[in-house]
Amino acid sequence: MTFGNIKANAKAWLFFSPTSRPRKVLKQKLIILKNYLNNNPKLKRKLLNILEYIPSVKHRLQRIGNIEQKQVIMNIPKNENDLSLYAQEIYQQLQVQIKQHKGLIK
Numbered sequence: 001m002t003f004g005n006i007k008a009n010a011k012a013w014l015f016f017s018p019t020s021r022p023r024k025v026l027k028q029k030l031i032i033l034k035n036y037l038n039n040n041p042k043l044k045r046k047l048l049n050i051l052e053y054i055p056s057v058k059h060r061l062q063r064i065g066n067i068e069q070k071q072v073i074m075n076i077p078k079n080e081n082d083l084s085l086y087a088q089e090i091y092q093q094l095q096v097q098i099k100q101h102k103g104l105i106k
Helices: 003-016 021-039 041-051 055-063 085-102
Strands: none
Touching: 021 041, 041 055
């Protein structure tokens, strides 16, 4: 491996690896900029008008910071009676196995 290869590989890692620090910093700065623009609608509107002429950049910028946070709403039953019949059966079997494992039932 020559010095030129090492230099080229290091440069490629810095600029193209998703985990490289420059990319992370740039992404953080773009997210900060996006939040700033969301708080300044006039500036946002002007920038969007300019980006109409560069749709690929516009779509790329729209994707930055759009992390879909799916909220999982879990209905946790308060007691055994809130479970379905099948779930109650499984629950009872688990309780018996836990007691057997602890040595409470033989």
